[in-house]
Structures are given as C-alpha cells and as structure tokens.
Amino acid sequence: MAPVAVDTTIHDLKASVARTSPETLPDVLTYATFQYPDHELGFVTSSAHDSSIQTKTFSQFAQYVRPLAQVIRSWGKPIGSIVVVYLSEHEESMAALWACLLAGLVPCLQPVLSAQQSHMEGHIAHIKGLFGSATWLTNETGAEKLLSIPDLDLHLFSELKESASALGRSEFKPHEPKVDDEAILFLSSGSTGFSKAVVHTHRTILAACRAKGENYGLTSETKILNWVGFDHVAGSIEMHLAPLLYGASQVHVHPAAILSDPLRYLRLIEEKSIEITFAPNFLLAKLTRDLEKRNELFGSFNLSSLRRINSGGEAVVSKTAQAFAATLKNLAKDSNSSCVISASFGMTETCAGCICDPIDVLANPPAHEFLELGAPIPGCEMRIVDHEDGVTIRPDGESGELQVRGPMIFVRYYNDAEATSSCFVEGGWYRTGDIGIIENGKMRLSGRIKDTIILHGISYSIPELETHLQTVEGVTHSFLTAAPYRAPGQDTEGFVVFYSPTFSLDEEDAPAKLYATHRALRDVSVKMITLSPQQIIPIPINQMEKTTLGKVSRARLIKQFKEDQLGQHIARAEELLSFARGASFVSPCTETEKTLARIYADIFNNNISDVSASDNFFELGSTSIDVIRLKREGEAAFGLPEIPTIQILKHPVLSSLASYVDALCSKEGFQDEYDPIVPLQLTGNRTPVFMVHAGLGEVLIFVNFAKYFQNQRPFYALRARGFEPGHPFFGSVNEMVSCYAAAVKRTQPKGPYAIAGYSYGGVVAFEIAKRLEAMGDEVKFTGVIDIPPHIADRMREIDWTSSLLHMSQLLGLVTNQDAIDLNNSLRRLSRKDQFDLIWKLSPPERLIELQATLEKLGHWLDISGSLIECGKEYNPSGSVESIEVFYANPLHGNKDDWLNTHLKPWAGFSRSEPTYTDVPGYHQTLMDFDYVPQFQKIFRSRLEARGI
Structure with missing residues (x-):
C-alpha cells in the first residue's frame, strides 16, 4: 500500500493541541494522536480462540481511518448525510465511525438485526422512512440479510478498505464540524415499537466524556477493557471516546469471546494491567457461577491493577455483587485485593452512565437488595417527582419518577418532534420513565414506568409481547397485561401476566380450559422472549380495573400483586390447575416409583404429593444438568453402578423409568434393540x-x-x-x-x-x-x-490427539485456550498419559456431572473415532x-x-x-x-x- 499523505501539518497539530479542550470529536482524535501517538487500541475478535490481541497505536489508527474517510467522501453524499453502520467487530465499527466523522457524514450505529424476517424488514423500512434515505455500511454477513431489501444504498466495509488501500499520496482535509452539529445517532432498543434515533451532538458527547473522565479518574496512564458492542452507547462513548479524550489505552473484546470463556476476562485484566472494565449484572452472575468452585484457580491471577468495574444495563443484585467480589478475591494472588463495583444508571439518551456509586461491596455490605446507584456525575442533576404530573418534587425517601438534566442529555429524537417534546418537562428535565428513591443524595431504582422487560441486559417490548399473548384462546381481548417483576434474590428480571379468562372459573370444564390457556401463554412467552412468566394470574373481568383511556392498569395490578392482594385469584387458579393435573394423575405405587417421585420433586422443587407416575421428565422443564442429576441420584438411591443416560432419555415417564430400574436391580437387564x-x-x-x-x-x-x-x-x-x-x-x-x-x-x-x-x-x-x-x-x-458439505479432508486431518482435544472441548473438560496450549505438548505423550493429563485438568464438578470415568471417556473417543473414519470416505453428491x-x-x-x-x-x-x-x-x-x-x-x- 502506498503511504497516504498526512496533510495536517505539525503547525496545524500544535494549534489544535493548544486548544487544551477539544471542542468536537475530530479534535479528540487529532489531540490523542499528537499527544499520545504510541498509546494503543487493542482488539480481540469474535473468531479469536485465545487472548491474542491485534493492536494499533493511536497514530497508526488515525492513518488507517483517514483514507477510509477519503473514500467515503468520494461517495458524493452531502455533508451531514446519515450512514447506518452495521458491523459486528469493534475495530471495523470504530474505524467506520471515525471515517464517517472525518468525511463529514453522521454515523448511525445499528445493533444486530432481528432474526424474524418480517420484523427486520419492518425495521429497515422504518429507518428508510425516518431518514428519508440512508447509506448502509456493512460486511458480507450483514449484506446477506440486507440484499433482500429493495432500494438500499449498500456498501461493504471490505470494499471500502480495498479502495482506501489503492489510494496514492493525496491531500485530504477532514471535515470541521460545529459543536452543535449532529455527531452520532444511536438507535433505541425499539422496546415500545420501532427504534427511535437518538441524536447526540459533539457538545453532548464531549460533555459526557469529560464528566465520566472526572468521575472515573481517567488519565493517559489508565487502561480500559471493553466487551460491550460498539453499537451500544456504553461501548462507543463510555469505553472508547471518553478514554480517548484522556489518552487512555484500550482493549476491545467481542462479547462472544468473553461469554464463551469467562477466564479470558481475567487473563486480559492480568495481561494488560486493566484498571477499569464493564460487567452487567448477568455477567457478574455468570462469572460467579463458572468460577466460584474452581478451587484449583484460587490465587492464580494478578488482579492488582483492577480498581473499578462499571455495571449497568440492569439493576445489580447486591448478593450477586458480593458473591462475585468474593470469587474475584479468591482468584487473585493478593488476598488483600478489593473489588470496587460501580452500579450505574444510564440510557442511550444520557450517553450511558450518568448516576453511579463505586462501592467496595465486601468492605461495605450493601443495605438494600440492589446496589445503590449513588450520585450524578459532574454536570448532571437528578430529582424524583410525582410520576402523574411530572413536576411535583417528592420528599427525600419517597419514590417517584426519576428525571435528569445536564449537558450530556441528548438534544432530540431524529425527525420525531412529538416524541422529543413528550419526554422533556419545563426546565430541561428529561423523563427517564424509571421509578426511583433518593435518600441522603443517593439514588436507587424501584421500578419502571416504561413498557419494557429487561432480561440479561436486553430490553423486550411489553406491548409486543402482549399483542401475541392476546391471541391465545381463552384470553379476553384487551384484558391482558404483562408487568416486569424481580422476585427477591433473583439474578435477573422476570415478569407476571394478568388476564381475564373468556370463561368462568366456576364452569365444569374450567380446569381443563385454564390449564390449556396457561400452557399456551407460557409457550408464547418462551417463543417471544425466551422466558416463561413467573406467575400467570386470571382475574374475573369485573375485577380487572382499566384506566380512563381504556387500558388495563398495569401499575395497580403489580402493586396489588406485591402487596399480596391477589392471593384469592392465585389460590383459585392453583386449585383448578391442580385439579386439571389430577385428572391424569397416577399415584406412584411401587417403592421404585415412590423413590423416583421423591427425586423428581427435589429436582423441580415440587411437593412429592404433586408428582404423578405419568409425569414426563422433559415436560416438567428439565435441562441437561437435571438429567445428570437424576442419573446420579437414581444410582445412589438404588445402589446401581450405572443408569445409562440414554435410558433416562428413552424412559422419561416416571413409571417407565421405574420399570427399567426394576429390571436393572433384578439383574435381568434391559437388552434393547438399537x-x-x-x-x-x-x-x-x-x-x-x-x-x-x-x-x-x-x-x-x-x-x-x-x-x-x-x-x-x-x-x-x-x-x-x-x-x-x-x-x-x-x-x-x-x-x-x-x-x-x-x-x-x-x-x-x-x-x-x-x-x-x-x-x-x-x-x-x-x-x-x-x-x-x-x-x-x-x-x-x-x-x-x-x-x-465437503468433510473428508477435514476428517483426514483429525488424528488421535486432535480428536481427544475436540471431544474434551465439547464435553466442557477443557477450554478453547487449554486446547490450543495443549496441542503440541500432548503429541509428545502416550495415549494413556494424554488421557491422564486431560483428566487432571478437567473441572471436578464437570466430571461428576458427566459421571465420567477414564474408561467412559475412552469409549466416547472410540465412537467419535468411528464416525471420523466414516467421514473420511464421504463425498457429497445429488x-x-x-x-x-x-x-x-x-x-x-x-x-x-x-x-x-x-x-x-x-x-x-x-x-x-x-x-x-x-x-x-x-x-x-x-x-x-x-x-x-x-x-x-x-x-x-x-x-x-x-x-x-
């Protein structure tokens, strides 16, 4: 590639740097490049299977994006035109954002498109209508989804790079925006319909960056680790632009790389001496579950550099934060290390976190179920008001609607004046839609006015869910609502469904109708948002209160539920559902059936009296871990050396499994045909x-x-x-x-x-x-x-060692990184020694779950080897x-x-x-x-x- 001229002269750079406070985003890049040219941006991609990091210095990155910007300008779009950036890797997304800014175009960061074709097409049509027209910049994978949409101005990032590399030395003068020009558009979650485009200017973004920098203590020596997607306001502003303003080095990791291997999170913190990182509540819970019992790793990681973990996206459960901090303390080499977790409140409209409170949760045990969110960052103000009128201040300690204001608050929703005006009240206060309480200057949330359910940090639309639930037979039209609800001690939010049945609960066939209705409501919920309701409550139509606008009063219903005022409806439903289940109920009669009934009851937290001999283990909601537990507890209860997993899968009905167990116990065996x-x-x-x-x-x-x-x-x-x-x-x-x-x-x-x-x-x-x-x-x-389709060559490349490592990965005995590290060393060992080493490295609890033995692992490997041998001769045809x-x-x-x-x-x-x-x-x-x-x-x- 021919060198690209950097036309900004030293004099220009010095003049820019002399403005010690950059006024626009291009100023930030110029300032960081000149002041800290050797500081680094690191990237771990979705396809990386180790902790290897691709790095660019600030100077290299600036030289990389300038020719990209030059090509984008050659598209001939007017200054201020919108480019929808739809890319999955951090480096590509970051480069596209800066290239657009330097070219004078406005990047709009697009999250992952819906897998539902109709919803995706509706969203894209909405975006086209919202922006009048828009250019899309994506990769080949994104293009596959978008090619079915007519009349899209589509550009591939790979072609953009190719065109940029072909440029010779040429002059390019970056666009010089004004402080109140549109800088970046972020798309809201679309939780209440199609997305709104949140407009942030250079002024609002830089105000947020400076406030965050002061609150976080950012310096040019700070090192940041980010795994949040760049399309999210936290990933782009909080974990990139704010640190860049202060010259802080950064590592950006694709989320899949962390979620698939939690240890990578700790390895990166150790390797790069990370000081500040981000982890929402569900990741804290996952890391704790995955690592708290890994005794062999205790004292293994140097985490002394880590001084703060920001957490947002959903409320942080205090017990989860404490368990995570305790686990981190155990894993750290320094037993005196502490973990400061900063729960924060923020939205796309506020440039991510604007209220936060760093807490050492072990030294200062939290007083409430959820961590306090604390005080606003510099320049931001907060208040609690009556959520009905939106202006009456609530006294200290009383709940009400949370409102915020400050220079980091967005300026408007793009092309949506009505939505903009409805979310602001006099004095420039932004209505967040959340219910909070302020005590002694510190805030905590207690609910939400908005129509969303947040599961594992992802917002789902309540109206969309309700629309589908309304179609269930047995539900009275317009007399159904769903409300977010988090049970005490629960890691993430859930929801409750209230509805009026189309039938009387006193009818003779009410039990069967209610059972079918509730089953259908659960099925729809799982399909829409991957989770069943925590509770489904049928309420007679004459007792279902509606507002003056004809809507079911969700707020009143959830209040009644929390205050146990709906107990009679819940009890009546349980009575009828129990009767419906009883219609097909078969009491366990043999000793084997009774023993299995007890195990079933323990696994599903049911009363043993509710377990029927006709119950199907899978229809009760079992997981693969539950199967292993049933196997293990059954073997212990009946004194059997083994109950083969396959027989549990083939005999999930309690009575059938009991018959199989009886055959095993009587030494008759169960010689099934294959x-x-x-x-x-x-x-x-x-x-x-x-x-x-x-x-x-x-x-x-x-x-x-x-x-x-x-x-x-x-x-x-x-x-x-x-x-x-x-x-x-x-x-x-x-x-x-x-x-x-x-x-x-x-x-x-x-x-x-x-x-x-x-x-x-x-x-x-x-x-x-x-x-x-x-x-x-x-x-x-x-x-x-x-x-x-062509697997023969791949099968021939798999030798004994490769097969052993692949099997061990799939069984969860070793991590991807372990497999890479072991590949060469294992090849120098005998087969027996290879097995012994894998066995020693395997998590003990995983071996117990699998009921694994060296003999069983060997047999699994033999089966896998036989399938590989079959594949070596396979050539697809037809x-x-x-x-x-x-x-x-x-x-x-x-x-x-x-x-x-x-x-x-x-x-x-x-x-x-x-x-x-x-x-x-x-x-x-x-x-x-x-x-x-x-x-x-x-x-x-x-x-x-x-x-x-």
Whole structure:
C-alpha cells in the first residue's frame, strides 16, 4: 500500500493541541494522536480462540481511518448525510465511525438485526422512512440479510478498505464540524415499537466524556477493557471516546469471546494491567457461577491493577455483587485485593452512565437488595417527582419518577418532534420513565414506568409481547397485561401476566380450559422472549380495573400483586390447575416409583404429593444438568453402578423409568434393540424435528434445545450406534443413513419432514433428506448447522490427539485456550498419559456431572473415532429441494471466510438457493445455556418460514 499523505501539518497539530479542550470529536482524535501517538487500541475478535490481541497505536489508527474517510467522501453524499453502520467487530465499527466523522457524514450505529424476517424488514423500512434515505455500511454477513431489501444504498466495509488501500499520496482535509452539529445517532432498543434515533451532538458527547473522565479518574496512564458492542452507547462513548479524550489505552473484546470463556476476562485484566472494565449484572452472575468452585484457580491471577468495574444495563443484585467480589478475591494472588463495583444508571439518551456509586461491596455490605446507584456525575442533576404530573418534587425517601438534566442529555429524537417534546418537562428535565428513591443524595431504582422487560441486559417490548399473548384462546381481548417483576434474590428480571379468562372459573370444564390457556401463554412467552412468566394470574373481568383511556392498569395490578392482594385469584387458579393435573394423575405405587417421585420433586422443587407416575421428565422443564442429576441420584438411591443416560432419555415417564430400574436391580437387564431415535419432546401437533448428533454421537446436548418446542412440535434426536454393549459402530455414512432414514420413517411414516444436524450431523441430515426424497417423500426443511458439505479432508486431518482435544472441548473438560496450549505438548505423550493429563485438568464438578470415568471417556473417543473414519470416505453428491445453513464463529479462522469459502458450496447440493443464517456463539457453544435461547428463536423462525 502506498503511504497516504498526512496533510495536517505539525503547525496545524500544535494549534489544535493548544486548544487544551477539544471542542468536537475530530479534535479528540487529532489531540490523542499528537499527544499520545504510541498509546494503543487493542482488539480481540469474535473468531479469536485465545487472548491474542491485534493492536494499533493511536497514530497508526488515525492513518488507517483517514483514507477510509477519503473514500467515503468520494461517495458524493452531502455533508451531514446519515450512514447506518452495521458491523459486528469493534475495530471495523470504530474505524467506520471515525471515517464517517472525518468525511463529514453522521454515523448511525445499528445493533444486530432481528432474526424474524418480517420484523427486520419492518425495521429497515422504518429507518428508510425516518431518514428519508440512508447509506448502509456493512460486511458480507450483514449484506446477506440486507440484499433482500429493495432500494438500499449498500456498501461493504471490505470494499471500502480495498479502495482506501489503492489510494496514492493525496491531500485530504477532514471535515470541521460545529459543536452543535449532529455527531452520532444511536438507535433505541425499539422496546415500545420501532427504534427511535437518538441524536447526540459533539457538545453532548464531549460533555459526557469529560464528566465520566472526572468521575472515573481517567488519565493517559489508565487502561480500559471493553466487551460491550460498539453499537451500544456504553461501548462507543463510555469505553472508547471518553478514554480517548484522556489518552487512555484500550482493549476491545467481542462479547462472544468473553461469554464463551469467562477466564479470558481475567487473563486480559492480568495481561494488560486493566484498571477499569464493564460487567452487567448477568455477567457478574455468570462469572460467579463458572468460577466460584474452581478451587484449583484460587490465587492464580494478578488482579492488582483492577480498581473499578462499571455495571449497568440492569439493576445489580447486591448478593450477586458480593458473591462475585468474593470469587474475584479468591482468584487473585493478593488476598488483600478489593473489588470496587460501580452500579450505574444510564440510557442511550444520557450517553450511558450518568448516576453511579463505586462501592467496595465486601468492605461495605450493601443495605438494600440492589446496589445503590449513588450520585450524578459532574454536570448532571437528578430529582424524583410525582410520576402523574411530572413536576411535583417528592420528599427525600419517597419514590417517584426519576428525571435528569445536564449537558450530556441528548438534544432530540431524529425527525420525531412529538416524541422529543413528550419526554422533556419545563426546565430541561428529561423523563427517564424509571421509578426511583433518593435518600441522603443517593439514588436507587424501584421500578419502571416504561413498557419494557429487561432480561440479561436486553430490553423486550411489553406491548409486543402482549399483542401475541392476546391471541391465545381463552384470553379476553384487551384484558391482558404483562408487568416486569424481580422476585427477591433473583439474578435477573422476570415478569407476571394478568388476564381475564373468556370463561368462568366456576364452569365444569374450567380446569381443563385454564390449564390449556396457561400452557399456551407460557409457550408464547418462551417463543417471544425466551422466558416463561413467573406467575400467570386470571382475574374475573369485573375485577380487572382499566384506566380512563381504556387500558388495563398495569401499575395497580403489580402493586396489588406485591402487596399480596391477589392471593384469592392465585389460590383459585392453583386449585383448578391442580385439579386439571389430577385428572391424569397416577399415584406412584411401587417403592421404585415412590423413590423416583421423591427425586423428581427435589429436582423441580415440587411437593412429592404433586408428582404423578405419568409425569414426563422433559415436560416438567428439565435441562441437561437435571438429567445428570437424576442419573446420579437414581444410582445412589438404588445402589446401581450405572443408569445409562440414554435410558433416562428413552424412559422419561416416571413409571417407565421405574420399570427399567426394576429390571436393572433384578439383574435381568434391559437388552434393547438399537434404536437411534431418542424422543426429547413429544407434545404438539406440528411437523416434528429430527436432529442428528454431532461428532461425539451423543444427544444430551439437545435437551436444552428441545424444551423450547414443547406443545408446538415433537423433537427427536438421533444417537449414534455403539454406546451400549453388543452394539457395533457404524462402518460407513451410507450404513448410518440407511439406519437413520428407516428410524425416521418408523417414527413419522409420512412427510413433510424436518431434518437437521449439528456439526458432523449436518451432512448426515442432508443424506437422510436425500434418501427420504428418493422414497417419494417431501422434505420441507433440511437444516445444516455449522458444517461444510465437503468433510473428508477435514476428517483426514483429525488424528488421535486432535480428536481427544475436540471431544474434551465439547464435553466442557477443557477450554478453547487449554486446547490450543495443549496441542503440541500432548503429541509428545502416550495415549494413556494424554488421557491422564486431560483428566487432571478437567473441572471436578464437570466430571461428576458427566459421571465420567477414564474408561467412559475412552469409549466416547472410540465412537467419535468411528464416525471420523466414516467421514473420511464421504463425498457429497445429488441434491435436495432446499437447505437452511446456520453458521456461528468457527473453531478456527474468520467467520466471513468460514461462510464464503466453506459453507457457500452447499449451493451445489440444493435445487433452490440455500438460506445462510448467522447465529450467536461459537461452533462448540451453540447448544450451551448462554446461546441456545437465541438460537432456538432463530431456528424456529426458519422452520416457520418454510411453512412447517
């Protein structure tokens, strides 16, 4: 690449720096580049499988973005035009933002688009209407989603870089904005409909940066670690622009890299001597769960540099903060280290956190269930007023609407004067929509006026949820509402549904109707926001109060619920639901059934008297961990050396499992014929899903996934042959496919079929679909999850050591980083020593959960090896009607390359153009608790798009 002229002269730079207080964002970049040219911006991408950091100095970064800006200016857009930036990696997003600013255009940062096609198209149409027109800057993955939308002015970031690299030495003068010009637009969550565009000027952003810098104690020596997406106001302003103003070095990590490997968070803090970082409540809870029992790691990390963890997005539970701080203290080398957590309140409209309070939660135990939010940052003011009139000040200690004002508050919603005027009151006070209490100058939140539910830091629209809940049979139209609610001690927020039934609770068939209605309400909730209501309360229509505008009074209902004034309705519902369950209730009668009933009751926190011999373990809401617990406790209770997991999966009904256990205890055994079909979910009347195992051959990983299909469609998993004594391994893919296709036909004699496979199972699913079509059956859905069509070469590259490490990763015995670190050293050891080393490194609690032994791990590896041998001879041929390809961050390499080079060849095996859908997480974590809630929504939407 030819060097690009830096036309800003030393004289110009000195003149700029002489203005010790930059007035606009381009001034900030110029100032930081001149004053601290060697300070660094570091990036860990979504595809990185270790802690390696790609770095650019401030000077290198400035030289990198200037030619990008020059190319953007060549697009010929008028100054002030809007560019929607839709990029996933921090470095790309940051470069695009600065390039737009230097070119004189206004970047609008677009969060991840909805997986629901109709919602995505509606959002994009809304954005086009809001801005009149807009240019989109994205990558190849984003373009895949956007190409179906007509009349979009679409540019690829890769082409922008290519054009910039082709520039020779040329003069480029960056745009010089005025302080009150629009600088950056941020899109609101859209929790109450389509997004509003929040306008921040150079003045508001720099006011926020200076206030944050003073509050955080930022200096040029500060080091920041950020993992929040750049499209979020905290990621871009709080963790980039504010530190840049003070010359602070920064490390920006893709969220998936932290969520998939929590230890990476600590390694980066140690390696880069991080002082300030960010972690919302749900991450504090996750880190605590993952690390608090890792005794072998205690005292392992040098965390002495860490002085503050900011936390926002949702309320911070005091017990969670204390547990996290205690865990961090145990993991730190210095036992005297302390952890200061700063819970903060902020919104897109306030440039992120504007009220915060750093607390050493171990030295100063919190007095309330949630951490106090404290006092405003410099320049910001807060007050509590009557939420009805919006102006009457509430006395100290009384709750009311929180309002804030200050120079960091946004100026308006773009092209929405009505929304702007409605959120401000006299004196420039912004109505946050939150309910708070101020005592002794410190604030804490106690509720929310806005129509949102916040789950794990993500806002969901209550009106949108209510719209779908209203469609449930048994609900009286316009007499339903949902309200956010957090039970005492709960890590994240939940919600309660209030509604009036269309039927009288005194009718003879009321129990059955109520049971069906509540089941449907839970199903819709899981589909919409991945969570069931904490409580569903039916209230007679004559007792359901509405406002003068004809709306159900959500605030009054949640107040009555908290004050236990709805107890009679809850009790009546429980009585009827208990009666409905009792209609099919079968009392456990044998000693084995009674023992299993006790275990079922303990696992699901039920009364043993409520457990029926006809209860299905999966329909009660079990997870893969619950299966392991049932296995472990059953073995202990009956004195059995092993209850095979597969038999629990095949005998989920209590009475059936009891019969199996009795056979084991009587030494008769249970010599089943091999059947690859494992029914994980049997309710619902829509087209069943058949899911083929990954390369380990096991199906336990699908338990968490299958529960999302309850009452909608059956979910069957296909398990490899060879786990049980006397069952030989498969000798070829053809033999496997013949067996699986016959099993599918036995289970579902006629189409249409929905067949999918995860990883290795994807090519097997393709072959099954092809076989079924050859029989004259219709296959409406062929799902390939993160696997290319040509696997033979990949299989031949997998040797014993690679297979052992891959299996250990998928089982959760080693981390991605462990696997990389061990790769070379393991190869110098014998197979026995390799197993011994993996065993020593494995978390003890994980080995206990899996009931793992060295012998069992060896057998699993043998099964995996047999599947690899089958794959070495596999060459795809022929085609099916359609293919749905789902892809995540690959085990190795770049996601775009994974898609374009390895997955796009599926087009040669589909008679229609395949659909390629980006999904969250890594290849090996798709079915984990952290990712499956989002993956199931995407997967289900694609099933529905295929009309099944």
